[in-house]
Amino acid sequence: MVSFVALIVHNVGVKKVRLVLTTLAVAIGVLAVVALGVVTHSLENSALAVLQTGKADFTVAQRGVSDIINSSIEASQLPRVAQAPGVRQAVGVLIGTTKLDANNPQFIEIGIDPANLKQFGVTVVQGQAFAADASNELMLGWRAAENLGAHVGDGVKLDSTTYRVVGIFSTGQAFGDAGAMLPLRAFQTYQRQPNQYTLLFVQLAPGADLARVRAAIERDNPQLVTIRAVSDFGRADRSFSLIQAADRGSTILAIVIGAIVVMSAMSMSFVERLREFGVLSAIGWPRSRVLLMIFGEALAVGLLGAALGSLLSYLAVLVIQNLPSLTGILEPEYTSAVFGRGLYTAAAMTILGALYPALRAAAIAPLEALRHE
Amino acid sequence: MSSDRVAAVELVNVRKFFDGGQVKALDGVDLVVQHGEYVAVTGPSGCGKSTMLHLIAALDMPTSGTLRVDGVDLGQIRSAATYRRERVGLVFQLHNLLPQLTAVQNVEIAMFGTARSRAERHREAMQLLSEVDLEGRENRPPTKLSGGERQRVAIARALANQPSLLLADEPTGNLDERSVALVTTLFDRLRAERSELTMIVVTHDNRLAGSADRLVRMRAGRVDLGADPKSSSSLERQ
Numbered sequence: 001m002v003s004f005v006a007l008i009v010h011n012v013g014v015k016k017v018r019l020v021l022t023t024l025a026v027a028i029g030v031l032a033v034v035a036l037g038v039v040t041h042s043l044e045n046s047a048l049a050v051l052q053t054g055k056a057d058f059t060v061a062q063r064g065v066s067d068i069i070n071s072s073i074e075a076s077q078l079p080r081v082a083q084a085p086g087v088r089q090a091v092g093v094l095i096g097t098t099k100l101d102a103n104n105p106q107f108i109e110i111g112i113d114p115a116n117l118k119q120f121g122v123t124v125v126q127g128q129a130f131a132a133d134a135s136n137e138l139m140l141g142w143r144a145a146e147n148l149g150a151h152v153g154d155g156v157k158l159d160s161t162t163y164r165v166v167g168i169f170s171t172g173q174a175f176g177d178a179g180a181m182l183p184l185r186a187f188q189t190y191q192r193q194p195n196q197y198t199l200l201f202v203q204l205a206p207g208a209d210l211a212r213v214r215a216a217i218e219r220d221n222p223q224l225v226t227i228r229a230v231s232d233f234g235r236a237d238r239s240f241s242l243i244q245a246a247d248r249g250s251t252i253l254a255i256v257i258g259a260i261v262v263m264s265a266m267s268m269s270f271v272e273r274l275r276e277f278g279v280l281s282a283i284g285w286p287r288s289r290v291l292l293m294i295f296g297e298a299l300a301v302g303l304l305g306a307a308l309g310s311l312l313s314y315l316a317v318l319v320i321q322n323l324p325s326l327t328g329i330l331e332p333e334y335t336s337a338v339f340g341r342g343l344y345t346a347a348a349m350t351i352l353g354a355l356y357p358a359l360r361a362a363a364i365a366p367l368e369a370l371r372h373e
Numbered sequence: 374m375s376s377d378r379v380a381a382v383e384l385v386n387v388r389k390f391f392d393g394g395q396v397k398a399l400d401g402v403d404l405v406v407q408h409g410e411y412v413a414v415t416g417p418s419g420c421g422k423s424t425m426l427h428l429i430a431a432l433d434m435p436t437s438g439t440l441r442v443d444g445v446d447l448g449q450i451r452s453a454a455t456y457r458r459e460r461v462g463l464v465f466q467l468h469n470l471l472p473q474l475t476a477v478q479n480v481e482i483a484m485f486g487t488a489r490s491r492a493e494r495h496r497e498a499m500q501l502l503s504e505v506d507l508e509g510r511e512n513r514p515p516t517k518l519s520g521g522e523r524q525r526v527a528i529a530r531a532l533a534n535q536p537s538l539l540l541a542d543e544p545t546g547n548l549d550e551r552s553v554a555l556v557t558t559l560f561d562r563l564r565a566e567r568s569e570l571t572m573i574v575v576t577h578d579n580r581l582a583g584s585a586d587r588l589v590r591m592r593a594g595r596v597d598l599g600a601d602p603k604s605s606s607s608l609e610r611q
């Protein structure tokens with residue numbers, strides 16, 4: 001018993017080597033799209049985590065830096081932002097990263113004045129906060145303390161300096177809780193960035209209009225940019241914009257390359273099956289059914305490619321995630337949206353690839369097709 | 374056959390030219406075939422037999438002239454594919470079965486687009502294969518069937534949608550003696566069991582032509598004469 005769908009599935013399996021190669025081509029396209037999508041999404045989440053570390057309505061960074069961690073804001077700009085109409089308070093922090101060990105290649109360090117801890121959303125859960133003028137004290141986030149097996153009173157070596165752990169803190173954000181906080185002044189000195197902040201975390205006064213406050217700050221401080229959501233992130237971080245562009249570009253490229261491969265395979269198949277199309281027309285198949293059959297076969301290959309590509313992308317992200325330079329930085333998140341994009345990429349490349357052969361097959365005169373050897 | 378009914382097939386001064394008129398495949402053919410009639414068309418190679426069959430099947434369009442099937446002008450039909458599916462069964466010299474499908478599946482796909490369910494299509498395909506003596510071979514692909522068996526599958530496929538018109542183009546042209554006899558017997562049986570089925574068979578084979586009601590001989594794109602197929606002189610291979 002054969003149904004139309006069964007016929008499509010049956011036809012797809014006839015040329016096995018071609019099926020494998022075409023599916024592989026689609027899968028590689030899907031792999032690129034899904035893997036890059038997962039990485040981009042994870043980076044977005046990391047970016048969001050940086051923004052959400054401070055309990056702020058929005059964050060202020062230097063405009064157009066290559067990486068938001070490289071943002072540099074003069075200390076003199078903090079009061080200008082803090083005094084802007086509608087701003088309740090602004091907290092400046094200096095953020096840096098250091099390689100702690102092989103498992104923590106990008107350990108996050110946040111320099112902050114202990115007086116601002118509460119406004120910044122930091123809760124000291126063990127021990128106490130460091131002194132403002134201390135030079136060898138720090139607090140560890142509870143995740144970092146767990147990872148390092150460190151306790152209050154222990155010594156922790158960051159670069160060449162040993163700090164005493166005076167407290168354990170929680171911010172409620174995984175990114176912040178996996179790092180350390182140090183006295184702002186000592187950290188600025190250590191980083192050779194006196195009177196510099198990386199980010200300013202701004203809280204609004206009750207009833208203040210968010211959009212107006214942001215616009216006013218950007219107008220009065222053209223070198224600064226305000227960030228509210230991940231979508232704003234690219235305004236400050238050029239690398240992130242590039243990653244997003246690469247992500248979009250890879251999708252387009254995958255569709256184009258995949259479509260060409262599918263078109264090539266299906267054109268070959270079209271020539272081989274010319275007589276078959278003639279027979280189908282001769283026994284009364286309308287053109288629409290021939291079209292539907294070819295698109296159905298293309299879609300079936302697309303589905304196979306999407307499934308294989310998704311599996312390959314999972315493995316690829318697993319490899320990327322465990323690269324020594326990225327350990328602990330990339331926390332991949334496999335969302336349905338990312339896999340959905342893989343699916344529509346596969347569908348797009350196969351439908352586009354099948355378009356020309358399908359139209360030719362549907363348009364060919366049955367007698368001409370029947371004469372084909 | 375009642376005389377007041379329209380003809381099953383009627384060709385009026387049908388011409389079919391190729392290469393801008395340099396090749397005159399059909400040059401003014403007039404032919405009437407009545408309902409239920411079994412007509413064998415013979416003639417030398419290139420005389421236009423197959424071209425005429427293709428026009429009746431709406432696989433091609435005439436250059437000029439009128440071609441009616443059951444009174445319907447084929448120049449006026451909206452869909453040639455629908456016409457073929459609903460009215461015509463086609464058998465080719467080469468069986469033209471799809472190699473990737475089994476015998477029964479080859480018959481079933483001809484019924485796609487009809488109101489029958491999948492189970493009905495399967496049941497009817499099995500029944501048709503049984504009628505052409507292929508019981509037990511339904512699930513074999515064409516490559517596992519003999520030439521005669523393949524041609525019988527093709528005949529079963531042609532009958533799948535209960536056509537009123539069966540058109541066969543050299544159905545025994547590629548078969549051995551035994552298979553020719555089997556296919557000839559099958560056409561005889563169809564003639565006997567399906568009185569409403571009009572059959573037009575293009576053939577060079579004397580036995581097959583001999584079983585027809587009427588013999589139409591063609592020469593140089595025209596109908597030469599209608600003869601009694603039982604007369605041996607009219608059955609000479611040309």
